[in-house]
Amino acid sequence: GAGVSQSPRYKVAKRGQDVALRCDPISGHVSLFWYQQALGQGPEFLTYFQNEAQLDKSGLPSDRFFAERPEGSVSTLKIQRTQQEDSAVYLCASSPWVVASPGGSYEQYFGPGTRLTVT
Amino acid sequence: AQSVTQPDIHITVSEGASLELRCNYSYGATPYLFWYVQSPGQGLQLLLKYFSGDTLVQGIKGFEAEFKRSQSSFNLRKPSVHWSDAAEYFCAVVRAAGNKLTFGGGTRVLVKP
Numbered sequence: 001g002a003g004v005s006q007s008p009r010y011k012v013a014k015r016g017q018d019v020a021l022r023c024d025p026i027s028g029h030v031s032l033f034w035y036q037q038a039l040g041q042g043p044e045f046l047t048y049f050q051n052e053a054q055l056d057k058s059g060l061p062s063d064r065f066f067a068e069r070p071e072g073s074v075s076t077l078k079i080q081r082t083q084q085e086d087s088a089v090y091l092c093a094s095s096p097w098v099v100a101s102p103g104g105s106y107e108q109y110f111g112p113g114t115r116l117t118v119t
Numbered sequence: 120a121q122s123v124t125q126p127d128i129h130i131t132v133s134e135g136a137s138l139e140l141r142c143n144y145s146y147g148a149t150p151y152l153f154w155y156v157q158s159p160g161q162g163l164q165l166l167l168k169y170f171s172g173d174t175l176v177q178g179i180k181g182f183e184a185e186f187k188r189s190q191s192s193f194n195l196r197k198p199s200v201h202w203s204d205a206a207e208y209f210c211a212v213v214r215a216a217g218n219k220l221t222f223g224g225g226t227r228v229l230v231k232p
Contacts, residue, residue: 004162031218042123042209042222043163056219091162100151100213102171108220110155110162 002026004111006092012117013082021077021114025094032075033108034067035091043091049075050098082118089113121146123210123223131229132200140195140226142210150212152193153220154184158206166208169193180204205230 005024013019025032031050035043036059046065048056051072060067064083069075079086093108100106122145132138144150151170155163167178174186184195193210210223 033219035220040225042125042211042224043220044222045219048219059219093163095218097218099216099218100170101216106151106170106213106218107165107168110164112160112162 004092004094004109006090006111006114008114009112010115010117012119015083015118016081018078018080019082019116021079021090021116023075023077023092023094023111025073025075025092026096026109027073029094029096029109030098031095031108032069033093033095034075034077035093036061037089037091037113039088046077046090079116082116084118087116087118089115121150121212121214121221123212123221125208125210125223125226127226128224129227129229131231133231134202135199138195138197138200138204138228140208140210140228142193142195142223144191144193144210144212146191146212146214148215149188150214152184152186153211153213154178154182154193154195155209155211155222156180156206157209157225163209166195200228200230202230202232204228 034046037043045059049069064080066078091113092111095108124143153168154166169186211220
């Protein structure tokens with residue numbers, strides 16, 4: 001079946017512009033995550049949705065970052081007034097599980113990412 | 120707060136040679152542990168995971184990892200590397216009853232012919 005898709009794959013924005021990044025999760029997946037991966041680093045958690053509810057946004061670096069998942073499927077990460085430090089790959093992941101349990105079946109499925117370059 | 124350390128930023132290995140990537144975690148209890156691989160332009164792909172039980176876990180593409188509680192380590196190994204294994208490898212953890220992944224900084228593997 002189809003995996004997680006993200007669009008656009010590449011985005012160049014001038015400093016100060018607003019951008020919107022889209023994530024199409026695997027159909028039926030309850031959980032959706034956004035991660036930010038700076039160059040040469042591992043991904044870092046931004047925010048988490050369970051269906052349409054944003055349950056954790058502790059990783060969002062500033063109030064310029066906003067995410068939504070209005071119908072519990074597609075999600076959009078919006079960055080307002082982009083800054084150079086926002087340049088990174090933004091990864092979306094989905095999962096059919098809500099939490100990791102001793103059953104051991106927990107897994108997140110990642111999209112290819114959107115590479116954002118702010119000039 | 121939990122953290123993950125991958126001490127080796129780059130590793131170069133000859134094709135056919137063995138590979139071992141190190142991962143150490145810091146957490147109050149045993150978290151659940153994962154290894155992911157990221158090829159250029161690709162998303163993260165899960166290689167293997169450890170939740171409980173046998174401390175030696177087998178994954179895809181001929182990889183295995185060993186959990187050592189006493190050393191807080193979860194090292195990844197492959198007996199014989201193929202050129203297609205050139206990629207970046209990430210160790211990650213999630214706490215029990217949690218869901219967000221905490222990643223290490225990654226190890227980039229270069230395979231020499």
